[in-house]
Amino acid sequence: MRESIQHFINTLSQPTISFLILFFLFFFIFPPNAWFHRINRKLGLEALWTVKGGIAIFASMTALLIFGGFDANFRSIILKPDNVPIILLLFGSIFFLWLSMHQAMQNDRRLRGDEPPEEWVKESDRKVLVWPDLVYIELIAMVLCMVLLLVWSIVLKAPLEEPADPSATPNPSKAPWYFLALQEMLVYFDPWLAGVVFPTLIIVGLMAIPYMDTDRSTSGFYSYEKRRTFISLFLFGWLVLWVYMIIVGTFLRGPGWNFFGPFERWDLHKVVALNNVNVSEIVYVKMLGQTLPDGILIREGPGILLILVYFLVIPPLLAKTSLKGFFNRMGSVKYSFFIFFCLTALSLPLKMLSRWFLNLKYFIATPWFNI
Amino acid sequence: MAKDKKNYNPFKSLIWKSIFRTAVPTEKRGRMMQVLNNVFLHLHPVAVPKHSVKVKYTWCMGGLTFFVFLVLTVTGVLLMFYYRPTVENAYTDIIDLGETTPLGIMREIHRWGAHLMVITVWLHMFRVFMTGAYKPPREFNWAIGVILLVLTMLLSFTGYLLPWDQLAIWAITVGSNMAAATPLLGREGPGAALVSIGDINLVTPQSDAKFGLLGESEVRGMALLRFYVFHCVAFPLVAVVFMAVHFWRVRKDGGVSGPM
Amino acid sequence: MSDNAPDKQISDATQVSRRGFISWMSIGWLTFAATMGGFATMVGRFLFPNVLFEPSQSFKAGVPEEYQPNSVSTAFKAKQRVWIVRTDDRIFALLAKCTHLGCTPNWLANENKFKCPCHGSGFRITGINYEGPAPRPLERVQISLADDGRIQLDKAVTFRHEKGDWEHPDSYLMV
Numbered sequence: 001m002r003e004s005i006q007h008f009i010n011t012l013s014q015p016t017i018s019f020l021i022l023f024f025l026f027f028f029i030f031p032p033n034a035w036f037h038r039i040n041r042k043l044g045l046e047a048l049w050t051v052k053g054g055i056a057i058f059a060s061m062t063a064l065l066i067f068g069g070f071d072a073n074f075r076s077i078i079l080k081p082d083n084v085p086i087i088l089l090l091f092g093s094i095f096f097l098w099l100s101m102h103q104a105m106q107n108d109r110r111l112r113g114d115e116p117p118e119e120w121v122k123e124s125d126r127k128v129l130v131w132p133d134l135v136y137i138e139l140i141a142m143v144l145c146m147v148l149l150l151v152w153s154i155v156l157k158a159p160l161e162e163p164a165d166p167s168a169t170p171n172p173s174k175a176p177w178y179f180l181a182l183q184e185m186l187v188y189f190d191p192w193l194a195g196v197v198f199p200t201l202i203i204v205g206l207m208a209i210p211y212m213d214t215d216r217s218t219s220g221f222y223s224y225e226k227r228r229t230f231i232s233l234f235l236f237g238w239l240v241l242w243v244y245m246i247i248v249g250t251f252l253r254g255p256g257w258n259f260f261g262p263f264e265r266w267d268l269h270k271v272v273a274l275n276n277v278n279v280s281e282i283v284y285v286k287m288l289g290q291t292l293p294d295g296i297l298i299r300e301g302p303g304i305l306l307i308l309v310y311f312l313v314i315p316p317l318l319a320k321t322s323l324k325g326f327f328n329r330m331g332s333v334k335y336s337f338f339i340f341f342c343l344t345a346l347s348l349p350l351k352m353l354s355r356w357f358l359n360l361k362y363f364i365a366t367p368w369f370n371i
Numbered sequence: 372m373a374k375d376k377k378n379y380n381p382f383k384s385l386i387w388k389s390i391f392r393t394a395v396p397t398e399k400r401g402r403m404m405q406v407l408n409n410v411f412l413h414l415h416p417v418a419v420p421k422h423s424v425k426v427k428y429t430w431c432m433g434g435l436t437f438f439v440f441l442v443l444t445v446t447g448v449l450l451m452f453y454y455r456p457t458v459e460n461a462y463t464d465i466i467d468l469g470e471t472t473p474l475g476i477m478r479e480i481h482r483w484g485a486h487l488m489v490i491t492v493w494l495h496m497f498r499v500f501m502t503g504a505y506k507p508p509r510e511f512n513w514a515i516g517v518i519l520l521v522l523t524m525l526l527s528f529t530g531y532l533l534p535w536d537q538l539a540i541w542a543i544t545v546g547s548n549m550a551a552a553t554p555l556l557g558r559e560g561p562g563a564a565l566v567s568i569g570d571i572n573l574v575t576p577q578s579d580a581k582f583g584l585l586g587e588s589e590v591r592g593m594a595l596l597r598f599y600v601f602h603c604v605a606f607p608l609v610a611v612v613f614m615a616v617h618f619w620r621v622r623k624d625g626g627v628s629g630p631m
Numbered sequence: 632m633s634d635n636a637p638d639k640q641i642s643d644a645t646q647v648s649r650r651g652f653i654s655w656m657s658i659g660w661l662t663f664a665a666t667m668g669g670f671a672t673m674v675g676r677f678l679f680p681n682v683l684f685e686p687s688q689s690f691k692a693g694v695p696e697e698y699q700p701n702s703v704s705t706a707f708k709a710k711q712r713v714w715i716v717r718t719d720d721r722i723f724a725l726l727a728k729c730t731h732l733g734c735t736p737n738w739l740a741n742e743n744k745f746k747c748p749c750h751g752s753g754f755r756i757t758g759i760n761y762e763g764p765a766p767r768p769l770e771r772v773q774i775s776l777a778d779d780g781r782i783q784l785d786k787a788v789t790f791r792h793e794k795g796d797w798e799h800p801d802s803y804l805m806v
Contacts, residue, residue, distance in 0.1 A: 082538075085486035089493075096430065096494055100501040103427065119422040120630040127418040131402045134415060134424050141431040142438050149442065149487060153479035157469065163462045164540040166589070167709040167727070169735040171748030173541040176531050178489050178524060183545070186750060190766055191732055192560050195549025206517045209500075210510030219506040220628035221422075227503060234500055257751040257763075276762075367793055369554075369561030370766055541734065545749060548732040583678050587685060 006071065010261025015248055016356045022240055023349060032232035037225070049101040057098060061091070071263050077251055081159045084152075086177055086250050093243055097235075103222035117221040171255045171268065180249030181242050187257065188351045190370050198344075205341040209234070212330065212338045229326065237345055276361035279303035296366060303363040307371065310347075315339040414618055416626060423627035428502070432495035436523075437614070439488040446481040447603065454533070456599035458592045461535035485527050492523045504628035512620040515613055522610045529602035532595060540590050543598070547590065551581035689785040691777060695722055695806050703738045703756060713772060713784060714738060714745075716756060723803040724772045724784050725758045731765040745769065759792065768792040771802045 012018060029045055031037040040046065047053045065087075068074040078087060107117040128134070161170070175183045185194035213230045224231060254260040255268045277286075283302040284290050293299045319327040319335060327335045354360040362370040381387060382394045392408040393401055406412045422428050453472060454464045468478045496516065499505055505513035532543045551557040555566055556579060563574040576588040586593035621627070647655070690711055698704055698717040707713045712727045712735065725745075727735050734749035745754040752763030759768045773788035782804065790796035797803070 085483075085490060088486075089490050092490060092494060093497070096497060099427065099430075100498070104501070117630050119428060121421045126420050128421050128424060129399065129402050129406075129418050130415045131396065131405045131412065134419060135412070137424060137426065137431070138434055141426075141435055145435050145438060145487075146442070149439075149480055149484055150476075152483045152487075153476045156479070156483070158479045158482040159538065160465060160469075160534055161536040161538045164458075164535045164537060166540065166591075167712055167735055168537075169541055169737075169748050170537050171737070173537075173545065173734060173749050175542050175545055176528060178527065179546070182549075183750075186732065187764060190764070191549050191552035192554055192557070196553045196557075196560070203517060203521055206520075207514040210505040210507065210513045213505075214507055214510075216506050219503045219509075219630075221630045222502055231501070238497065256746060256748060368564075541749075544734065545732045551733070577683060578679060583675070586678070586680075587683065 002070070005067070006263040010263050013252060013261050015252070015259060015352070019240075019244070019349070019352065022244060026236060026240060027232065030228075030232040030235050032229045037228065046105060049098060049105045051102075054098045054102065057094065058091075061094065068262060073265055074262050077262070081156045082177065083250055084156060086246060089243070090247065093239070097239070100222055101224065104224040107221055107223045108225045111223065111226070117223065119221040172253060172257055174249065174253070177246060177250055181245035184245040184249045184253075185348060188348065188355055192369065193371065198348075201341070201344055205345070208337060208341065212334050233342060233345075241345060241348060276355070276359050278362045278365045279306065279360065280365065282358065282360070300364045300366060303365075303371070307363055311340070311343060314343065416622060419626060420629045422629055429627065430494065430498050432491050432498055436488060436491040436495055439484050439491060440610070440614075443481060443484045443488065444607065446477050446484065449477055450481060451603060456533065456595050458535065458595060461533065461595060465534045465536075485530060488523055489527055492520050496520060499628075502628060509620075509624045509628065512617060512624055515617045515620065519610065519613050519617060522606055522613065526602060526606045526610065529598045529606065532590070532598045533602065535595060543594070544590050547581050547584050547594075550584050551579060553580045556580040688787040689783065692724075692782045692784055694781055695776075695804060698722060701756075703740070705738055708735075708738075711784070711786070713786065715782070716758075717806070718757070720805060721803045722774065722782070722806055723797075724774050726770045726772055726786065726789060728770070729765060730760065730767045730769060731763070736769075771797060773801045774804055775801060776804065 012021075027036050028040055028043065029048070031040045048057065065078070068078070077083060103118070107119075110117055174180065182194060182199060185198060188194070189198070209230070213227075215227075218226050248259075251262060252259055254264075254266040254270075256270065258270050260266055260270075279302050280292060280299045284292050284299070297304075315336065318339065323335075323339075330338065351360070364371045380394075388394065391405075393404045396402040396405045403417045406415055406417050450468065453468055455461065465478065469475045499513065499516070528543075528546060532539045548559075551559045553560045555562045556574060557563060558574055558576050558579040558581065560574075560580075563579070564572060566573045576582065582588060584594075584597070586597040690707075692707055692713075692715055695717075698715060700717055700719055702717060704715040704717075707715065708727050714725045714727055716723055716725060729736050729747040729749065729752055731747065731750055731752050734747050736745040736747040736752070736754065739746050743756060745756075745758075747753070747763065747765065750764050752760060752765035754760050754765070754769050757768075758771065760766070768791075771790040771792075773785040773790070775783045775785075777783040788801070790799055790802040
């Protein structure tokens, strides 16, 4: 019984499966537009954000953790001192996700009934004095935080491994956990993209959010329905492309950077055949049955074409069709930036999927750079 | 001194008043003066909107991030008394911090505090997003916040090398090799060969972005020293400046956000 | 300055035309940016020392007869980060540094390949990459026979396959 559940979880957590499930479920749970929202309501998924839903989420997460705790391998991974913060992050991010969505649902209901959001207070009794109403809350928060930190420090020793040795790379060797999403990207993209261009774009993209989403009427309180496109896309980036990737990188990547299920023993000699091909090979060799052409521009032509279509043809196409209202509201400049950041973020899952199902290595492969 | 002991009120004594300017406040005016007269409390306005003191609204995450930063500063300074950033000493000094130093959990507080700060910064950002608090007029402060987020992660990353164990150098080797892949500026990056004068290539292992980060071509002693200086001096100073701007703008942009 | 009409001076100064204001503003900002850029360049240059005190890059590695045909010697991996490979007719030295992100791969004799523990790149005994994210083959280092008949290696000079360097006579030894 236990073994079959473990086997089931191992299978389910493979990135090919878990990521696909997450990818397709995500937009029904966090609908970005009216169509998804209707299905979301029909399926009753809003119940997740009620108190009962919250208890169910946490009960199942805790149950999974306790169930996993009986397995020696699983236990050794989650109790590794440097992995403890990730458990904290996992529970923290889910809890605060629930808390914000819970309040957003309440406010959405009030807004639909033409009531002001819960945070809104009558002008006459709006203000409270900082001394003592705020400072005592801050004091309690600080004390609790310090207690947490002290207990954590007493219970868990900070990790210290063997002294540094430049000639022996530990297997697997991982970046600090908060960079593991970037390290996971390195599997799919070359370092100059995954390590330099994408992090820069993440930073610039985050900074650009308020310059693209300027609707002041939904500022300053929890809400979902009126902001659903931005919230849905932001949550996709935060939960799927960041937190999920960290969890995969920490718990499910083992020796040789191979993938291991949570109940799978880390086998140093696990061999996974990786015979990846480029777009040029797929097009010329597999589809047209020719040899690769010599001219580099002709050889990489299909890949270049694909990328140009992705970044230059799709945005105007969407602006004319499904994102028409969005385009009209934002104007062409904001829209261009918005769609560029969205497509760049989406290029990661697309590259992952094409790696898994087409064994794709590069769209464009040149001696100078690869994409 | 014929003072009546029963009526003696220490809060009205000369010394107390010289320090705090106000006696312990019990009425509204005194409470306002308490905030106005104190340089630390003066980070706050005198009065704030009712919803913004609710924990379920702010989650206290921004304030806790600042608090953890202060804890990290204090413990970090204490650790600097024992830690020497050289290849010979770094690792053994870290062991001694746990074994031979009184209150041997100083390094633990620092390390777990660093993890905690990364988490609280992320959650603070998440809260600000979910309440739509980044919207005009607060858009610039959100950008400052993103810079502070990056600084937090850079501080964590530079601190990761200092124990000089296997975890440290390989995480930094992988991380700094990403710098080597910077387009144009890194030795392995695309277009590096284009940056040259005549036949002389300007981007070499001795002159590229990775070298600037490490101070040498591979992770060795100079890199340890350079990361130590970044971690203990350069990044904290930059972070303090941006924090000052961040807090100032919170107030100038209308305080903690709320419905219009 | 002016001793006859100070009032006029002041009113002149306060009535700056819009065009004048904008051009003064841009000159001011440009000067400011140039100064800051200059300081930043100086700080940047300061971080790159003129003389590097790095350990010597060349060393000697025994006589060619020590190496068995079709084998990889890991004797110098720990100290020098170099593998010495002998194929049927050649000896060459590969730098033990993954071309993906610079981790040190391991030689797996049973599977006849170099495997990098960081992201799973695999290289054949020749150093050619064939699996995982590594974008190019491992690098060879300069190899020659010293006067005393021993192999002389210099890591400061490297040879890359994708540039056609492996045909260079300094990149291998014939045996």
